[in-house]
Amino acid sequence: MTYSLRIADLPLSERPRERLLDIGAKHLATAELIAILIATGQGKGKLSAVGLGQYLLQELSQYQRDPLDVLRDISPQELMQISGIGPAKATTILAAIELGKRAFQFRPKERATIDSPEAAAAALSHDLMWQHQERFAVVLLDVKNCLVGTQVITIGTATETLAPPVQIFREAIRQGATKLIVAHNHPSGNIEPSSDDIDLTQRLLQAAQFLHLPVLDHLILGNGNHCSLREMTDLWRRFPQGE
Template sequence: MSQYVLRMSDIPAQDRPRERLLTYGAKTLSNAELLAILLNTGQGPGKLSAVGLGQLLLKELEQQGDPLGQLRQVEAGELVRIEGIGPAKAATVLAAIELGRRVFLARPPERTVINSPEQAAMALSGELMWETQEHFAVLHLDVKHKLLSQQIITRGTATETLSHPRETFRSAIKQGASRILIAHNHPSGSLDPSPEDLALTRQLLQAGQLLQMPVLDHLILGGGQFLSLRQRTTLWEEIPQPE
């Protein structure tokens, strides 16, 4: 008895990935459905649908770890080894990944107003979010919270970075900043602040008080998420910053 395989044409038009994306937005689609749009047509073992081929690709990547993490760094040779994905489909997937990476890494233009942890995280994500080593960065802002520049102050090992208030405020003074926002990443993806993170934050807040240059927040980024220490801790109440 032959096996029945669901084809894209068997799915009602309104339920197909492309139509649902156009109607409801890309966020409503699963990872496999998004890949299906890139792969366009199915084939491979059992003549899979495009969604089935997307599921097969994710299953293959899952053997090496987090499938989306693996997809970010997949190479053409790995893709074409999957039955049903030839050079054309592989090129489309790789082009989409690279375009997404470039959009993600694009810095906000200077003079962008940074008024929330979410805006700061977006500004810093390209530099910090997916790094495999810890980086410590600072956003230099003017008195109206407009972004003057951003700078990586230190780069550490896979588990540790070192910074000092001296380097942080030296760069801010050089850039003519009126206030700063600091951040670093956790390559592990865990956002829990370490005792060292809290001690450094305390030092920087004390220095900000002394220099009359407020530290607006300290963000921890990793694994596609971020944490605001100003929202999580009471340090800003303990060490108030100048207005």
């Protein structure tokens, strides 16, 4: 396999580092992000850094899983079996993967203010974001939206979990919370809410009105992303929480 065009031969606007500075890391292809990490390709007349990144992803796809999912668990020895990936490139890639894991697993300190879906997702990322089973959890808040704690309520299978409203509100009351945010993960990574997710949210909002214990949002997390049902639906307009 050859890919002789060097990154240095590309126009500035097409080079991965320059593109990251111009449009941000989230807009780069995975192969471009890998190219920035490994810096060089296989040598003259062979794969460039971008080409090597594409080749690496292609090789990892043979595991019948998403290549990024494979990278989360792969060993340095397995990575170095890919042509062009030596100890320096393998350790750089795996260090970046580990740093990414730690960033997602960071939890806000107790009493931190949870004032956005992003802040709530950060509080739950360790418990929900990368799990292979569906989990249902709550973020417990005080009257000023400060974090009281988080709690996984139930753990289900790879495709479903049960979250009885009684257990959810019992935990909130037990810990003295005055508000809560509920959340669950989709192991598939597809964070679109299902009809069951919508139905459960409606039941929780109705129960919250009766208990005077507002539910501020319902989040779905998966593979580094999240969505807010409060932002996506009109349920909070139909069932106001008296916040």
